[in-house]
Amino acid sequence: MAGIYIHIPFCKQKCYYCDFFSVVGFKEKGNFVKSLLKEIDIQKNYLGNASVDTIYFGGGTPSSLDIEEVKVILDKLYSTFNISSDAEITFEANPEDLEYGYLPDLKELGINRLSIGIQSFNDDDLLFMNRKHSSEQAIKSVERAIKAGFTNISIDLIYGFPNLDLERWKSNLEIALSLPVTHISAYHLTIEERTVFSHYLKKGIITEMDEEDSVEQFSLLIEMAEKSGFIQYETSNFAKDNMISKHNSNYWKQVPYLGLGPSAHSYNGESRQWNVSLVNKYIDGIEANNPEFEKEIIDDNMAYNEYILTSLRTMWGIDLEYVKERFSADKYNFLLSEIENQIELKHLKLTDNKAVLTKKGLFVSDAIMSDLMIIVEE
Template sequence: MAGIYIHIPYCKQACHYCDFHFSTNLNTKTDLIDAILKEIELQKNYLGGETVETIYFGGGTPSLLSKQELSSILKTIGANFTVVAKPEITLEANPDDLTPAKLKELRAAGINRLSIGIQSFNDQVLKYFNRAHNAQMAASAVQEAQAIGFQNISIDIIFGVPNQSVNDLQKDLVRALEFKTQHISIYGLTIEDDTVFGKWEKQKKLTPLDEDIAAKHLETIMKTFAQAGYEQYEISNFCLPGFESKHNSSYWHGKKYLGLGPAAHSYNGQERQFNQAHNIKYIKQLTLNNLPCSVEILTNEDQINEFILTQLRLKQGLDCASLNEKFSHDIMYLKKTEIAQFTDLKMLDASGDFLKLTPKGKLLADFITEKLII
């Protein structure tokens, strides 16, 4: 089984924290959709005939697409790939786009899972982020989606905001849980150089949240969601039983996926492709029937590191036996000193064939991973 990701690189306005590829100029949207349709046709053999089980519209803001544009993309995928009878089809959306009429359009187009970019239910935080919605619009979007019949909804929340107290975060979490959505993704704020926040940090106008306080935030998140019946199946992702994101899980389990659109990435087991991160250049190449991508052949070391990096984030942990079988890499032996140290510190559970991060280990996941990769 495989997945397809479609990057829609348009936004109404730029959020202060975002460094994803996007444009606020929608004049090229029609040409870009045509280019994506062409790319689908040119890439029809990329997945090696594997059946597609998930389709994910990300961005940017794919909720800016019309029903007709979404339908044309899905129809072209269906004409060029074998797709399961009931694929998971996710669309990222901003609350300000999700009117009742828009939600009905999305359902009619075939979208069966929404990922709503709420980020916070605090109006001051939303203004600080330069989001286009407020807390009331966020709440209304979720409620309208539920009322119209969406039965698989995820919401995004950001924590680790400068000057955010644990109490402030707790209020956001409690509000998020009131809607009983099937899935919640929660991400720590990172300050990227090419963003407004990055500029403010250089100008000493912004000070990132202290790491110890950010760790307390994550502890609060894990405890609060566990008490509410949500499973932390991946470090940043929580769900009610049976509602894991199938698409994102495919990344963490090393499945093949095709990325379409500017700046999208693809993986077919042996190589990665990186699409041109420039809308006009992307469109021009496809107008000439050329794939607008560069290719990286993955070494055995690359694949080992990716296997460790992705699986260690999962609830089940790193499958050491599978790692050894696939890549002849006996991590239990090769990294026995590091594993013993983290086990003694109660950051890793090394029982059986799996290495699992403990709740304490999840607070330092990146550091632990860095010590375990080649």
């Protein structure tokens, strides 16, 4: 079992909240695709002979690729890796790119999951975030995807941003839940360094939402999504009809993955490596057969902390049997005693030897995480 992530590092414009690696403009797109094909050759042994069950085109903006470019990338992946016949193949797309023509072509190429970055159905919010599309385009993009035959459609929404009131968040959710989508990723805004929002915050142009309002918006999200038949399988991810994202779930289950393209991360159980976050350096490295990346060996403490960090956020929870087998008795015993405390506080419950967040725990998960993690003083 393995996954492949492909990072398409181009955007039409930079959204004010976003710190994902991308450049504005498409000048280098052709050269980038050429290098990407070469990187696939260079990395062909990274996953050994593992069957690839998920492929994920993320970004940046995958929907900035021409259909021919998507085709050559997929052809190359199929001729290089052992890809399962029922692989989940996700494609992130921006609403304004999903015009007639493109969607049926993506479907024809075997893309079977779309993740559309909508963020909000309110035009003022979209303007505030510096999004390129309108609310109408967002709704149309979902309708077109359905018409093109997609049955597994996810949308991204953001809440908890300055000036979003509960009424507007509610109406956003009402529209989202009225659409024929099977998956919603709803993220609370994080103000990241080196974004326009971070600059605005420092200048006092915006202020962060207070905790109480954030909690209220998160509660409303959970309540309305559940009422519409969505299961919250991870803090920010909701799925209907069992359409849980296999690719993201595999990240949380420590399944190996290969990341291709600038800034993409790869993981093989023992180490993690990440490509340089510059398009020109990425291209130059690949063309010189000397890809530029950094690498870290994952020691036991890191592996333990990562497991806690990711599994706690999911509905499957922390598997105590796995921790007992995988980590030292010290770590296991430490975890057991911390979990006992959290059970007393009614933040966690134990089912089938798995520690899962309660409703109460969901709202204080960051604090629980830091109690369960092992911090080693340098």
